[in-house]
Amino acid sequence: MTDYRAVNRANWDERAPVHAASPDYRVADFIRDPAHLSDVVTFDLPLLGDIRGMRGLHLQCHIGTDTVSLARLGATMTGLDFSAASIAEARKLAERSGTPVDFVESDVYGAADVLKAGSFDLVFTGIGAIGWLPDIRQxxxxxxxxxxxxxxxFIREGHPVLWALQDDREDGLLVLDFDYFEHEAPLVWDEDGTYVETDHSFEHTTTHSWNHGMGEIVTALLEAGMTVTGLVEHDSVPWEALPGAMTKLPGGEWQLTDRPRRLPHTYTLQAVRTAV
Structure with missing residues (x-):
C-alpha cells in the first residue's frame, strides 16, 4: 500500500517555499507590520474571542501565518506540521516578524508523542487541514x-458538502461528485499546480485526501470525551473553491455568485474537553 504520508509530505515540502514566496500569503506584511493578521484569523475573531494568556497549539500549521497571527493575539503558541520544509518556513516567518512561536515537526497522529498531554488551553485547526487525514476519530x-x-x-474548515462538489463545471450546476462520508480508500489527485499563483513547475504532483461528513466529525469529538459548544456554517470560503462561479468579497473571502445560500461553504466548530 502506498504511504499517504510520504506522498503528501513530498507535495507539501515542495509547496512550502513556493507559498512563502507568494504574495497570497502576505509574508512581507507580517514582517513589515507587527499588528498584521492573516485573513483567516481575522475572519475567526468574532467566534474565537479573547485568547490572551492561553497556551495554544495549531495543528497542521503549514508555513505558520495563522500561528503567528494567533500569537499576536496574545496566546503562547506552538505550531505543528509534518512537513520539514513548512516548519522551516514557519520558523523563518516567526523570526523575521519578531513573533515568538515554537514550531514542532510531527505528523498529527504522533503529536501526543512529542508534546505533553493535557498541556494546552486551545487547539486550533484551520482551513484545508483535516482532509489530509484518513481517520477523523483518531x-x-x-x-x-x-x-x-x-x-x-476551535476549527474552521471547508464544509464537507463543498469538498464533495465537482469544481470545474461550465454549466454552473452544483453537482455532488465526490465522497461526502469518510472512506478507507483515499481520493487520489494528480495536479501540476497549487492554490497560489506561481511559475514553479512541480515535480511532486500527487496527493491523497479524504472527506469527513459533519456527523462523523461531531461524533468523533463526542466519543473522544469532548462537548460540542458551537457549530456555525458559513456562506463564504477563503479561496476561490469553485473557479469561475464565485465572487470575491471584502476581506479575502469568496462566495458562490448565484444564490450563495444554497451552499454551506465552510463551518466553525468549537468543543471543550470534558473535565475529569
Missing part, C-alpha cells in the same frame, strides 16, 4: 489528549 482522540480538562478546540 484526530479527535489526539485533540482531546492534548487539551487540558476544560480546554477548547
Amino acid at each position: 484526530w479527535a482522540r489526539v485533540v482531546a489528549t492534548l487539551l487540558r480538562p476544560g480546554g477548547r478546540l
Whole structure:
C-alpha cells in the first residue's frame, strides 16, 4: 500500500517555499507590520474571542501565518506540521516578524508523542487541514489528549458538502461528485499546480485526501470525551473553491455568485474537553 504520508509530505515540502514566496500569503506584511493578521484569523475573531494568556497549539500549521497571527493575539503558541520544509518556513516567518512561536515537526497522529498531554488551553485547526487525514476519530482522540480538562478546540474548515462538489463545471450546476462520508480508500489527485499563483513547475504532483461528513466529525469529538459548544456554517470560503462561479468579497473571502445560500461553504466548530 502506498504511504499517504510520504506522498503528501513530498507535495507539501515542495509547496512550502513556493507559498512563502507568494504574495497570497502576505509574508512581507507580517514582517513589515507587527499588528498584521492573516485573513483567516481575522475572519475567526468574532467566534474565537479573547485568547490572551492561553497556551495554544495549531495543528497542521503549514508555513505558520495563522500561528503567528494567533500569537499576536496574545496566546503562547506552538505550531505543528509534518512537513520539514513548512516548519522551516514557519520558523523563518516567526523570526523575521519578531513573533515568538515554537514550531514542532510531527505528523498529527504522533503529536501526543512529542508534546505533553493535557498541556494546552486551545487547539486550533484551520482551513484545508483535516482532509489530509484518513481517520477523523483518531484526530479527535489526539485533540482531546492534548487539551487540558476544560480546554477548547476551535476549527474552521471547508464544509464537507463543498469538498464533495465537482469544481470545474461550465454549466454552473452544483453537482455532488465526490465522497461526502469518510472512506478507507483515499481520493487520489494528480495536479501540476497549487492554490497560489506561481511559475514553479512541480515535480511532486500527487496527493491523497479524504472527506469527513459533519456527523462523523461531531461524533468523533463526542466519543473522544469532548462537548460540542458551537457549530456555525458559513456562506463564504477563503479561496476561490469553485473557479469561475464565485465572487470575491471584502476581506479575502469568496462566495458562490448565484444564490450563495444554497451552499454551506465552510463551518466553525468549537468543543471543550470534558473535565475529569
